[in-house]
Amino acid sequence: MAEKTPLFTHHVALGAKMVDFGGWDMPLHYGSQVHEHEQVRQNAGLFDVSHMARLDVTGPQAQDFLRYLLANDVARLYPGKALYSCMLNKAGGIVDDLIVYDRGEAGYRLVLNAATRDKDWDWMLKQARRFDTIVQERADLVMLAIQGPQAATRFTEVLDADKATLLHDLQPYHALETNDLFLARTGYTGEDGLEIILPADQAVTWWERLLAAGIQPCGLGARDTLRMEAGMNLYGNDMDENITPLMAGLDGTVAWEPADRDFIGRAALEKQRQEGVKQVRVGLVLEDRGVLRARQRVITPSGATGIITSGTFSPTLDRAIGLARVPVDIGEYCQVVIRNTYCDAHVVNPPFVRHGRCLIELSPV
Secondary structure, three states, X not given: OOEEOOOHHXXXXXXXXXXXXXXXXXXXXXXXXXXXXXXXXXXXXXXXXOOOEEXXXXXXXXXXXXXXXXXXXXXXXXXXXXXXXXXXOOOOOEEEEEEEXXXXXXXXXXXXXXXXXXXXXXXXXXXXXXOOOEEEEOOOEEEEEEEOOOHHHHHHOOOOHHXXXXXXXXXXXXXXXXXXXXXXXXXXXXXXXXXXXXXXXXXXXXXXXXXXXXOEEOOHHHHHHHHHHOOOOOEOOOEOOOOOOOOOOOHHHOXXXXXXXXXXXXXXXXXXXXXXXXXXXXXEEEOOOOOOOOOOEXXXXXXXXXXXXXXXXXXXXXXXXXXXXXXXXXXXXXXXEEOOEEEEEEEEXXXXXXXXXXXXXXXXO
C-alpha cells in the first residue's frame, strides 16, 4: 500500500488526480496540468512535497562525514547556506542527488528523493559507521514548496512582521529557522520560491492558510514540466548509479579542491575526467510535430546513437523538449525516432527556460 502525506484527504477534496510516485499517493494535477504550470511561471503555485526524504546529520564528525559522502564540499557552507550535491558510489555513479543545509550548531539537514529513500538510508548508515555522527530521519516533518515570481510576496502576506522582514532578506540557496518553520530559498521549477519544512501536525493549518492567500495548488505533473524547462535532472531518468556527474551535466557540483579531500567516487571521477567522457547530457528541441519521451532513440549525423532520458511538451515554449544522453560529438542537429519515424531535433544547452524567460533560440515550426 502506498504511503500518504498528512494532506492526502485535502488533495482528494480539491479534486486532485492521485497517482503512485515513489511509493507515495501524490497529486498529479487538480484539473489542468498546463494551467498549474503557467500559474507557477506567472504567479505562484503550492506543492505538497512531503514525499521527499528529510534527514538530519549531527555529531562531532558530521562535517567530516558529509565531506566524505558527497562530491560537493560542505566545508564551503556557513550557517544558513545550502548546497546541491550528488552522493556517489565508488565507481562514481550517482546514488542520489540532494540539497544539504548548514544549520550551524544544530548540524546539517538533507533533502533527498522519495523513490530512493530506503536505498539512500542504507547507504548513508553504512558510510557513517567510521564517523562519530548521527543520521536521523525526520518523518515527523512535512515539506511544502511555494514556487513562482510572486511566491515570496504571497507567503509574506501570511507571516507576522518580524518573519516577513527575515524572509525579505533571504537570498537564493539560503535558509532560516524561526520557531517551527524551516524556510529555504530553494526549489525545483526554475523560478524563485521557497521550500518550507514544518511539523507534520501543522501541515493542514499551513496548507489552508496558503490556499486562502490565493496560492494555486499544483501537482507533480506541473512540477515535472517546470523542472524539464529548467533543465533539471530527475533521478532514475536522467541519472542513476551507472551515470556519473560528468555524464549528467553536473560537473560544477564536484568540488575538486582541496585536492587532498577524499570523497566516495573521487578516484573514478578523476580517471574519467582525464580520459574524457564518451557520452554527455544535452537538451533537444523537436523541430517536427510530436512529443519527446524517455527511452526514444537519438541518431547523430555520424550514425551513432543516444537516448532520450526525459521528454515532455513545454507549455512555455509550445515545443516538445527533452534531455538526452548522447555521444560527445553530436553536433547541432540530430534525429529522434518517434514511432518508427525519424524526426529532426535541434541540440541545445539546457536550461530551456529560467524565471519565465526563454534561453534558447527557437526556429519556426
